[in-house]
Amino acid sequence: MIENAYYSPEFHGEYELVSIGRLELEEGGIIPDCQLAITTWGTLNAAKDNAILIPTWYSGTHQIWRDVYVGPQHALNPAQYFIVAINQIGNGLSISPHTATGPNAAIAMANFPRVRIGDDVVAQERLLRQHFGIERLQLVVGGSMGAQQTYEWAVRFPDKVLRAAPIAGTAQNTPHDYLFTETLNEAIWSDPGWNGGNYRSHTEVITGLQRQARLWAVMGFSTEFWKQEIWRGMDFDSKEAFLTGFLEPYFTAMDPNALLCMAWKWQHGDVSRHTNGDLAAALGRITARTFVMPINEDMFFPVRDCQAEQALIPGSELRVIDDLLGHLGLFGVAPTFIQQVDHHLSELLNTPV
Amino acid sequence: MIENAYYSPEFHGEYELVSIGRLELEEGGIIPDCQLAITTWGTLNAAKDNAILIPTWYSGTHQIWRDVYVGPQHALNPAQYFIVAINQIGNGLSISPHTATGPNAAIAMANFPRVRIGDDVVAQERLLRQHFGIERLQLVVGGSMGAQQTYEWAVRFPDKVLRAAPIAGTAQNTPHDYLFTETLNEAIWSDPGWNGGNYRSHTEVITGLQRQARLWAVMGFSTEFWKQEIWRGMDFDSKEAFLTGFLEPYFTAMDPNALLCMAWKWQHGDVSRHTNGDLAAALGRITARTFVMPINEDMFFPVRDCQAEQALIPGSELRVIDDLLGHLGLFGVAPTFIQQVDHHLSELLNTPV
Numbered sequence: 001m002i003e004n005a006y007y008s009p010e011f012h013g014e015y016e017l018v019s020i021g022r023l024e025l026e027e028g029g030i031i032p033d034c035q036l037a038i039t040t041w042g043t044l045n046a047a048k049d050n051a052i053l054i055p056t057w058y059s060g061t062h063q064i065w066r067d068v069y070v071g072p073q074h075a076l077n078p079a080q081y082f083i084v085a086i087n088q089i090g091n092g093l094s095i096s097p098h099t100a101t102g103p104n105a106a107i108a109m110a111n112f113p114r115v116r117i118g119d120d121v122v123a124q125e126r127l128l129r130q131h132f133g134i135e136r137l138q139l140v141v142g143g144s145m146g147a148q149q150t151y152e153w154a155v156r157f158p159d160k161v162l163r164a165a166p167i168a169g170t171a172q173n174t175p176h177d178y179l180f181t182e183t184l185n186e187a188i189w190s191d192p193g194w195n196g197g198n199y200r201s202h203t204e205v206i207t208g209l210q211r212q213a214r215l216w217a218v219m220g221f222s223t224e225f226w227k228q229e230i231w232r233g234m235d236f237d238s239k240e241a242f243l244t245g246f247l248e249p250y251f252t253a254m255d256p257n258a259l260l261c262m263a264w265k266w267q268h269g270d271v272s273r274h275t276n277g278d279l280a281a282a283l284g285r286i287t288a289r290t291f292v293m294p295i296n297e298d299m300f301f302p303v304r305d306c307q308a309e310q311a312l313i314p315g316s317e318l319r320v321i322d323d324l325l326g327h328l329g330l331f332g333v334a335p336t337f338i339q340q341v342d343h344h345l346s347e348l349l350n351t352p353v
Numbered sequence: 354m355i356e357n358a359y360y361s362p363e364f365h366g367e368y369e370l371v372s373i374g375r376l377e378l379e380e381g382g383i384i385p386d387c388q389l390a391i392t393t394w395g396t397l398n399a400a401k402d403n404a405i406l407i408p409t410w411y412s413g414t415h416q417i418w419r420d421v422y423v424g425p426q427h428a429l430n431p432a433q434y435f436i437v438a439i440n441q442i443g444n445g446l447s448i449s450p451h452t453a454t455g456p457n458a459a460i461a462m463a464n465f466p467r468v469r470i471g472d473d474v475v476a477q478e479r480l481l482r483q484h485f486g487i488e489r490l491q492l493v494v495g496g497s498m499g500a501q502q503t504y505e506w507a508v509r510f511p512d513k514v515l516r517a518a519p520i521a522g523t524a525q526n527t528p529h530d531y532l533f534t535e536t537l538n539e540a541i542w543s544d545p546g547w548n549g550g551n552y553r554s555h556t557e558v559i560t561g562l563q564r565q566a567r568l569w570a571v572m573g574f575s576t577e578f579w580k581q582e583i584w585r586g587m588d589f590d591s592k593e594a595f596l597t598g599f600l601e602p603y604f605t606a607m608d609p610n611a612l613l614c615m616a617w618k619w620q621h622g623d624v625s626r627h628t629n630g631d632l633a634a635a636l637g638r639i640t641a642r643t644f645v646m647p648i649n650e651d652m653f654f655p656v657r658d659c660q661a662e663q664a665l666i667p668g669s670e671l672r673v674i675d676d677l678l679g680h681l682g683l684f685g686v687a688p689t690f691i692q693q694v695d696h697h698l699s700e701l702l703n704t705p706v
Contacts, residue, residue, distance in 0.1 A: 175579035175592055180571045183536075186564055190543055211539055218533045218572070223655050226528035239528055299652065302576050 001101045001108070004202055006253040007092040012063040015039045015093060020126045029113020033103040036127055037062070037093035039085045041070050042078030044132060051134045052076060054085040055124065055142040055149035057169075057330065058262045059254060061087050068332030075345035081138060086124045088145065089115045090261030097197070097257035110197030112261060117145075117269045121152045125160070139349060140288075141165040143330040144301070145262065148173070148269040151309075154286045155271040162353045164288040165345055168295045168327055171271045171309050172279050178267045180219055180300050185263050187211035188256045197257050205256040212259070213251040217243055222297035222326035230324055234333060283312035290316040291348045293341070297326040319344045354454040354461070357555055359606040360445040365416040368392045368446060373479045382466020386456040389480055390415070390446035392438045394423050395431030397485060404487045405429060407438040408477065408495040408502035410522075410683065411615045412607060414440050421685035428698035434491060439477045441498065442468045443614030450550070450610035463550030465614055470498075470622045474505045478513070492702060493641075494518040496683040497654070498615065501526070501622040504662075507639045508624040515706045517641040518698055521648045521680055524624045524662050525632050531620045533572055533653050538616050540564035541609045550610050558609045565612070566604040570596055575650035575679035583677055587686060636665035643669040644701045646694070650679040672697045 009015065015037045023034035039062040044051060054065050054076075062085035070076045076083055087094040090112070095104060097112035107113055128134040140161050142150045147169025154164040155171070170177070188194050191208030199205055225231070226239065236242040251259075275281035290313050294306035303320055310318045321340045323329030332338050362368065368390045376387035392415040397404060407418050407429075415438035423429045429436055440447040443465070448457060450465035460466055481487040493503045493514050500522020507517040508524070523530070541547050544561030552558055578584070584595040604612075628634035643666050647659035656673055663671045674693045676682030685691050 174576060175582075176571065176574075176576040179567070179579065179592075183564075183567055183571055186567060190560070190564065192545075207543070211536075211543065214532070214536055214539060218529065218536055221529075223527065223529040223653070223658065226532065227658070229528075239532075300576070305576065305580070 002098040002201060002255070004092070004098060004255055007099070007255070012061050012093060013039070013066055015062060015087070018127055018131055020123055020130065023119065023123055025113055025119045026116045027114040029107070029115075031089070031095055031104065031107060031113070033095075034089070034123055035095045036089070036123060037087040038127070039066065041083040042081050044082040044134070048133050049136060049138070050081050051128070051132070051137050052081045052083045052139045052141065053124065053128065053137050053153070054083065055120065055140070055146045056085065056088050056091055057142065057144035057146045058266055059251070059259060061091060061093055064331065068338055069341065074338070075342045075349060076141070084128065084132070086127065088120050088149070088262065088265070089123065090258050090265070092255050092258045096255065097261060098202070098255045109257060112257060115261060115265055117148050117152045117265050118156065118273070120149055120265070121156055124149075125157060136160050137162060139163040139165060139345075141167065141345065142169070143167040144169045144327065145266050145269070148266065151271050152269070154288045154290065155274055155282050158285050158287045161288040163348050163351070164286070164290040165293060165348055166290070167293040167321070167341070168298055168301050168330055170269070170301055170305055171283060173267060173269045174305055177300050181263050181267045183215055184212050185260055187215055188260060194256055197260070199256065202255050206252050209252040209254065209256065210248050213247040214243065216251070216328070217247055219299050220326065220328040222299060222324055224297065224324045225326060228324065279309070280312045283309060284314065286313050286316075289348065289351055289353050291319045291344050292316055293319045293321055293344060295321045295323050295327060295329045297324055297329070299326055301327060355451040355554060355608065357445070357451060357608055360452070360608070365414050365446060366392070366419055368415060368440070371480055371484050373476055373483065376472065376476055378466055378472045379469045380467040382460070382468075384442070384448055384457065384460060384466070386448075387442070387476055388448045389442070389476060390440040391480070392419065394436040395434050397435040397487070401486050402489060402491070403434050404481070404485070404490050405434045405436045405492045405494065406477065406481065406490050406506070407436065408473065408493070408499045409438065409441050409444055410495065410497035410499045411619055412604070412612060414444060414446050417684065421691055422694065427691070428695045428702060429494070437481065437485070439480065441473050441502065441615065441618070442476065443611050443618070445608050445611045449608065450614060451555070451608045462610060465610060468614060468618055470501050470505045470618050471509065471626070473502055473618070474509055477502075478510060489513050490515060492516040492518060492698075494520065494698065495522070496520040497522045497680065498619050498622070501619065504624050505622070507641045507643065508627055508635050511638050511640045514641040516701050516704070517639070517643040518646060518701055519643070520646040520674070520694065521651055521654050521683055523622070523654055523658055524636060526620055526622045527658055530653050534616050534620045536568055537565050538613055540568055541613060547609055550613070552609065555608045559605050562605040562607065562609065563601050566600040567596065569604070569681070570600055572652050573679065573681040575652060575677055577650065577677045578679060581677065632662070633665045636662060637667065639666050639669070642701065642704055642706050644672045644697050645669055646672045646674055646697060648674045648676050648680060648682045650677055650682070652679055654680060
């Protein structure tokens with residue numbers, strides 16, 4: 001157990017830890033006591049049929065959804081829906097390498113098992129069913145790795161997902177994306193302080209985390225973000241100040257093993273595992289009404305990759321989001337970002353299924 | 354002096370070392386005896402007005418031009434032109450940190466001074482004039498950092514450049530490009546074997562050079578290059594085999610300080626230094642007939658950045674090259690690449706000026 005104040009309600013707002021018990025993983029490992037950090041908004045109705053699920057992205061938690069996406073003025077409106085955000089395994093709030101203690105002591109730090117997107121989705125389905133009695137979701141919506149989980153939900157549990165909105169992510173990770181993610185890992189691995197995953201504090205790996213932040217600077221935004229100095233709108237007065245005042249503090253606060261756990265999942269996300277590698281067959285299973293929502297300036301989930309998958313999903317639509325921030329437009333910095341998301345999600349939620 | 358067999362005629366074909374004497378640099382440093390590695394094709398005519406200059410790109414030498422671009426079947430035809438390729442300062446063949454000995458001993462390794470694109474162009478102009486008596490060039494053509502030098506030539510010596518063909522590069526480096534290049538540097542700096550630039554052999558920095566190769570994998574090609582597995586056409590049977598069999602051997606053969614010297618130049622390339630930061634004024638100086646030739650899938654010299662500069666060059670044209678290899682399409686792997694380059698260069702060379 002490593003103390004890391006970043007993974008606390010102080011930084012992420014209130015959340016609840018829910019145990020779903022023992023979780024056997026696709027890669028063969030076991031999480032003896034799988035605790036998932038969740039947050040809910042709104043009220044589950046008596047029929048238990050007004051639920052929306054939000055899985056989280058790499059390095060993210062439920063908090064950004066509270067800050068940007070959920071509220072009475074948004075499509076994700078707690079007055080109408082019971083909205084559940086479930087933090088992904090290994091994100092620092094749900095069971096993670098640096099928090100594995102007690103019954104999970106055997107999987108602490110470098111001993112943490114490999115987790116797949118499918119494991120998260122299985123865990124989430126169990127939590128929703130056992131903890132809330134939810135058998136069907138009005139919508140699954142997530143960004144980036146949250147989109148991977150959204151696709152996994154729609155393919156694995158087609159009867160349980162009425163609508164799906166994968167934003168800025170793919171159903172099958174691309175080789176380019178794999179290589180990009182590997183450079184993020186390499187930034188950590190190359191720090192002697194990482195020590196094979198058995199550091200004493202994440203601060204021992206600060207150089208590696210800074211390197212990771214610098215890689216995000218190149219791929220996480222768009223070339224135009226830098227050229228047009230969009231960061232000025234975030235109250236920084238130089239590119240360097242933005243890097244050292246925003247991106248670096250963001251990543252250096254995090255746990256390296258947590259990031260590596262999520263990265264492996266991200267790299268190996270692939271719904272075609274359900275259909276012997278046949279992506280068309282896997283996506284053809286989807287019965288959810290699906291809006292595929294790439295961001296036009298995304299450098300590693302480019303529109304064409306998302307569009308190719310969308311074309312394989314029956315009755316789906318491509319809804320491209322226009323945002324110069326690129327992939328990290330997901331942070332909702334540009335006011336026009338959430339407007340577009342709300343527009344598409346409202347239309348999706350108002351579509352009868 | 355570090356022995357590195359890569360920087361030899363065995364690997365790069367024949368070249369000649371020409372001294373242009375003492376070179377005072379824009380940043381204040383001095384190269385006591387500036388030796389430039391050059392190769393020529395064809396014959397300089399009596400009027401000395403049939404010369405074409407090729408400056409080189411980051412990590413590159415004249416050799417790729419010999420292999421791909423120059424020949425009787427190409428626009429760069431030695432039967433008609435006297436073609437001079439001049440290796441840039443710090444590229445391992447021309448004077449470089451690891452080759453600085455004798456009169457240059459004071460600038461060996463970590464003591465090598467900062468060099469700018471403008472220093473290269475001044476050195477090249479002197480060499481052409483003093484060594485060959487060439488006062489005017491039919492064409493300057495280069496890719497990537499070679500494009501930066503091409504722009505510098507056209508802005509600095511407008512009367513000496515009749516035609517210019519910057520391929521896959523910019524006149525003013527973009528902030529995104531700066532950040533990308535910084536990750537390449539960081540890959541080297543983060544290797545303890547680099548030792549502040551005073552390693553005993555480039556093999557001590559092999560881990561850092563491998564990291565650099567992996568970064569090139571992400572940004573040097575396009576997302577479609579990986580998705581469509583274009584590397585299969587280069588006789589590799591897996592993505593990993595391509596990385597370990599092509600990209601890694603390519604970069605691990607090189608000298609780390611040489612790469613860092615070139616990277617600094619690349620990052621700080623900016624023709625507007627001639628006009629107090631006014632890019633339009635700088636590009637407005639160009640009298641050369643100019644074809645700006647970005648590659649459509651280039652991830653760090655995107656078409657729109659090149660187009661924005663092209664729009665500022667009087668009488669210029671934008672000629673976009675279609676190549677799924679992205680920036681490293683410059684290697685000429687796709688047969689359609691050189692066909693397009695030849696087409697545009699032939700038209701440019703046949704345009705009266």
